[in-house]
Structure formats: C-alpha cells, structure tokens
Amino acid sequence: MSDTAVSTTSIRGFWRSFRRSRMGLIGLFMFLVVVLMAVFAPAIAPYDPKEVVRVTIDDIYAAPSAEHWLGTDDAGRDVLSNFIYGSRVSLIVGFFASFISIFIGSFVGIVAGFYGGRAENILMRFTDIMLVIPDLPLAVVIVALTKPSLWNIIFVIGALGWTGSARLVRSQTLAVKQRKFVLRARSIGAGNMHIIRYHILPMVLPLIVVNTVLVISLAILNESTLSFLGLSDPTALSWGQMLNFAFTRGAMSARAWWALVMPGLGIVWAVLACTLLGQGLEQVLNPRLETHHLAVGVQMVDRGAEVQA
C-alpha cells in the first residue's frame, strides 16, 4: 500500500497507483477506444453518412455482408459508418453537458459549503427543489417546447444534472473547511478567495474529477434517452437516434438485429467505460482514504521517498 501515500502528488505516482486497479484500466481502455473512434471517424468509417446515395428496396435493412459489415439501416445507410460517426454526437453531448453540470454543481457546492449560513441555506433549498422536479419529464417538456437542436439538448441535460455534484462537493468542502490547515491559514490572515483557491480547491478537485466521469456517463444516457424518445436533433445521428429510427421504423419486425444491437452496444460500452474509469479513479483519488493526509506529510519530508503507509 505504499503507493497510495504518494498517489496524488505526481503524475507518475498517480499512474502507478491507478495501474493497480484493474477495473480502472479496463475502463480507461474502453474510454480511449470510444474517443479515438470519434476523433478518427472520417478515417475509419467505410462510408460517409452525409453522402447522398441512391437506395433500392434491397438496401433497406440488408443483412451484414462484405460491402456492409454491419448491414444497413432503415434508410439503406451503412450501420457501421453511422455507428462510428454516432459516437461523435453522443460523446460531444455527453462531454459538454457534463461540463455544464459539473461547473454549476461545483460552484454551488463550494459556495454553499464554504460560506455557509444564509447562502448555504438558499443554495441547498434550491438544490432540493431541483431534485423534487423529475429530470426526464422536465427535460422532455423543455426540449419539446424549444427547437430540438444539439445545443439545446446539451444545455438542458447540463442544467438538470448538477444536483448530485452540488451535494457531493458541498459535503467535501465542509469536511475540508474543518481541517487544521485552513484554520492556520486564516489565523495568518488569508482571505476567503485565497483559502478557496489554494486550500479548498486542491482537496475538492479530485472528487470533482471522479464525479465528472460519472456525470459524463449519465449525460450520455440522458442524451440517448431523449433521442430515443424522438426529442433530439434529427440531423445529428447519435446512438440514441439510431435506436429511435430502428425501433420506430420496424427493425424488430424485419429481424434487423444489427440496427438495434450496434447503437445499443455503443451506449453500453460508453457508459460502462465511464463507470469503470470512475471506479478506478476513485480508488486513487478518493480523499476518504485514510492515508491521504499522509501524502502531504511525505512530500514535506522527503520528495520521492517511498513510505510504508
């Protein structure tokens, strides 16, 4: 257990500690696969989904063949290319929406936890109110009212998913606020902003990072749910949208399992990747681990020395 003591204080130490968690490594691998697939989509995909193509009836829901490795969907498009390009949309929405959620949540959490008093009360009541309103129905209502563009979806998912992060960050901020070094900093005369930036934030940041990964998986799920219900941008073919098209356009009756399995698998892969990665990161970064406070002591005493923790 010696590595956990020096875990967060250097990149190499971090990697060494992270390497121990098998789940984390699997998650990282899966995550990288998806990201690389999205980034290099034009190079990997055999067909361009934006290309105009003439289709005949035989091309609709064609079974997997040499030309179309995963068959075709309801519009005669190659499922494999759609799948690869679909990862782009799903990931973009997932990332951006989760960044919005994390940003709002962390802000609310830190302010509420640090300043306490009336600000905390108001912010926590507001968080409770947002919790009482069900996410999905409200998201559905908002998206149904406004134009279903990609940015609207991102904004809606982001604006409705911050409550969990807010609570987490607030409880962590409260815990850090009690620590002795904050008290000492105050006694020297450190101002609020200084304490937040140099003392609270570094301790809360690991938790925020772990939480971000989980929120990304939730955002991807939410996006696919909204797309499946038909409320997403119809021109942005995300995995959820592929599922929607397949489901509502008779893939079941046509026995076209490829049109359903592939996007579904994509969603599960991405969500699983984020979940496992989050678990792996948590093992490294979780401030609740007893040895974490020793890490600070080790650095102050001897850089690079292994400590039997």
Next chain:
Amino acid sequence: MSQEAFNLDVEVDVESIESSSRKARSETVKRLARYTGLKLIALFLTVVAGVYITIIIANMGGHVDEIRRGVIREQTVLALNADLQFRQLPEAERTAILDERIALAEKRFGLDQPFILRSFRYLTEALTLNLGFSEFLISDSGSRLVRNIILERLPSTLVLFGTGNLILFFASLSVGLGLSRRYGSFWDKFILGMAPTSSAPGWFYGLFLILIFASILGWLPFGGMVDAPPPENPLDYALSLMRHMVLPIGAIVINAIFLNAYTWRTFFLIFSSEDYVDMAKAKGLTDKMIERRYILRPTLPNIITSFAFLLINLWTGAIILETVFNWPGIGELYFRSIGAFDTPVILANIVVYAYLLALTVFLLDFIYALVDPRVRVGQKGE
C-alpha cells in the same frame, strides 16, 4: 466526581422514576412531533417551489400564450370562413363576429388574464390535485378530466412495476444473502463483474429481450398488455396478462439485479462482522435465526431507503419502458401528452411525481427514526 456518585445507599424512588420516564416519553413525543412538523412544512414548500418552476417552464414564462393565441386565431378564421353564409356578410360584420369568437375562445383558455395571475391559479390547483381538464387527450371511458385519465392508467403501471420490483427486490435480497455466505467464491466474483451492467437502463434490455424472444424466436408477444381482443374468460385474461408481463419484468429484473445483489451482499457482510453476531453465534443460535434477527434487522433502514428510491425511479423509468413495450400505463400516457403537448396532463404527471418524492423522503426519515434505535430524532439540531 462528587461523593454522591459513589454512594450506593441512595434510595431508589420508584415513583419518581416512573413519572420522570413518563415525562421523558412525552418529551420525546413532543420532540418528534415538532421535528416531523418542521420537516413536513419544509418538504411541502420545496414541492410548491418545484411545481411552480415547472409551471413557469412548461408555459415558457408566458410565451406559450402567444402560441395559443395564434392557434386560436387561425382556427377561428378557418372555421368561420368555411361557413358560406359568413363569407357573404359585409366586412365590418365579419370582423366583429371574428373578434367576438376569438375573445370567447381566449376566455375559455383563460388567456384574457395575464400569465402571472394564471400561474398562481395553476399552482393552487395543481397542489390541491385539482388537475382540471385535458386539452387534447381523452380517457378510454370518454372523460377529459385529467384525474380520470391518470387514474385509468394507473393500475396498469402498478401491476407491471409493482410485480417487477417485488420480484427484483426478493430476488436480489436472496441472491445477496447467498453471496454473503460465499465470500470470495466464483459466484461472488461473477456477480461483481456483472454489476456494471446495471448502468444500462431497463428499456435497453427490454429492446434486446423483445428482439430475441419476440422477433427472432417468436415465443412471447412484442408488446401491449393483453392479447387483442382481450379474452373474455378471466382466467385466460390473467394468463394473457402474465404472458405479456414476462418480457417487461425481465427487463426490470436484469437491469438492476446484479448491482442490487452485490449491494446487499456488501451490507450483509458488513453487518455479519459485527460483535453482536459473534455473540449470537457463541450463544449457539442457528444460522437462519442469526440472519433473520441480527443481520437483516440492521439492514432494514438501507433496504427501506433503496426500496423507496426504487419506487421513485419507477416513475421516471416507466416512461421509456412502457413506450418500448407499448404498455398502456402512466409512462406511455406521459409520452403521448408530450407529443400532443397537452399541458394539464404533463403538469399533473410532474405534480404527482413531486408529491410522491416528497412523501417518500418524509416517510423515509420517519421510518429510519422508528426502525433504527441508534437514530435520535430532533436532538441537537437534526
């Protein structure tokens, strides 16, 4: 440390102890009552605020009024222009009749009042569950009362999700219990490895179940609640119902069972390493008795919490699951109301959800205080 503390000859006054314990009990009751009262008020206010925000959002801060006005105008003009007699009237009269009709229609929808005032009226109506009339949807019995529309579909959802979640609950409990006895075995690792599969939503598994069992194998129906036309004989009806329930319940169970079983197993392991369990074993109690009395009992608060949140997720998860399986329940109703943009029904749905959530949270606190003797309620500010 005064001398009295060591004085064992103090006379024990039974009466004063009894009366003081009575006083203590009434103190506790008063404390509990005040605590629950405050909590109730706080929760209610939260629900009020949440519902009001939803009303504002669902009406886009009054913008939906403009949309409605436009629709009313268009429809009135079209309807009147279809009438030959109307078209023959002089211009001034036509305009007068048109304006009068439009004003009437607007009054019917309440658009003659400013939105802010109407929003408070909506709020009080929603909170008292006076859900009003729907705009477009009609219940199967022909009623337009939102209450009837919802109540008509409630049993279907309850049957499906009630059964599904009960099965899931008991299955994951027994699997978890079994796993806790076999710590470190193959099954333990297997369930642990399968636990992340619970991150995929239930409807997702539903899609695949339909694909495999209905589309490819053809053993079970694609969806719906009963065969069409529904069988006359109640026994056949029940059988048909059960046949249609297999796949949705399968989806519900597969979705959550691995994670739940693993969670229970962890809890049981934690509690079975407590000292009172060792004491019970030393006393010579059978394994079954130990499990029942000493291990299941402390997990009760956690069980209840997760069951409560299961019920809550039921409400939102129902939307897609029911849509996928074409199950005529509340979720599908909600989905259709979104498509038709029937605001009263949408709002009714959200209000019921908000109330359910608040009620569950409140009951949870209460039950926690009752079931767990370690929880002291109302003292020291929490």
